[in-house]
Amino acid sequence: MTSAQDDFFVGYLATPSGLRGPLRRIALLLILLALAVNVAAHQLARDPGAALWDLSEPREWTGVVRLTPYPVLERDDGTSLLVHEGKLGALDVATPFASQRVTVRGHAVTRGHELMIELLSEDDAIRLGEILDSKCHLGAMRPGSGKTHKACATLCIDGGIPPLLITIRPDGSPRYLLLVAPDGGVANTLVRGLVGEPVRVRGRVSRSGHLELLRLDTGGVERLTAR
Template identity: 25%
Template sequence: MSNNEFYIGWMPKAPGGFARHTKKVIIALLILTITVGVLLAISQKKFGTGQFEFGQLTNITGVYFKEPVPAIKVMSGKDLLGRSAYITIPLIGYGKSGADGILLDLEKLQHVDLNKKEITLKGTLLYNDGKLLMQIDAADNPLVSVNKTAGENMLPLQKELGEQTIQGEIVDPKCFFGVMKPGEGKPHKDCAIRCISGGIPPVLKVTNKEGDCNYYLLVGAHGEKMNEAVKEFVATPVAVKAKVVAYDDWVILYVTDQKGISPIAGWQLVKPGSQAISCIARCIK
């Protein structure tokens, strides 16, 4: 634009140089706006891939275990060697509550101890990243049938992996594995605390350097609930010192006490190939 060109708003037409300069500024601003928008979109955390079959009830038949967390062990087919394969489905309650109270009421109503019995439960499934959970609601009359006591072959296959310190983020599995998106991190912290306070078993999510995730159920040294003890550490990078035990397709962390969980200043990833983060199938052979 020439210094001799001058433009006043009420003039019918702007000088050529002024118009060309204005167009360049507008195009530059447009490119800048698009670039910033794309960079912001890329930098945002992606929504989780969890699924929650809201409004759809499914019958599941398997063996119920009270400990270390309420769960039902279900036969899922055969492995590559022709052996029976199983999946363990942790149970949670409706809303922000655990399943313990519902199952205790069902036992009182039926005058039966459900532990280690083959039962059929009706509930809502939620799943993500290879893990499956079931929500049961007293209003749905979830106990369909009670059958025989499970045989020895159905008891959890356990293997102790020693005492280890594992780093990750404590999440509530109900929201993380299907109900909420996002179901982790600072945006979900308040909700996660309420879910865990209500009795939903806390889970430690661990991500390795390749971006693969593993999940560990947290309980006390003797299998007692850790819900109150972990509340202040939810959605914060933590180091958990615990005895590690593989239970079929889940790994349980038996935390010695509240001092066994400590916040860490930065996110340090577990080294790939460490015993606790390796394939469960290798751990329990």
């Protein structure tokens, strides 16, 4: 009777000496079994191949946007699917640039020779549009855009009128972004030679009240050339 009581396991008491050896052997056996299952699963699993989602630094690619059946960028050295961040496609972003040659910015998703481009969110991306002087375009002059207004817009920019970038949203409505220099100051001298012309602008968007500001990257404005 005493021996049976000594070998009875109670969770909140010390393990009886007669059970310690068997429990150690069972624990070791379970560990070895788990290792064996893990090794077997690794050996039997299908090799996923070399794949990479490169989130280290954004990159840029240039090509022509096509929309059907899915948005792609036809580059000089291949064609890449376009997607947005998260679980979103890029149709709404790509539609305004259909059949246009553009430069996009994003992260590479690759497997072997296949490349998918994950576009950056609209707060940190490349935009195509026209730089205008805000006073004339918002109502002081008609027309307040295009080459016919270039000379007037240049005088306004030289006079300190805030420069404005107008781009087109996917639904066709205009979007206005006040341009800010890379150091956070005024951008007039940086853009004066490019007003009234199609441009590619790279920078980051922020808000000040209801106003949207686009803080330019260094060297982030360039004239679009006809192709």
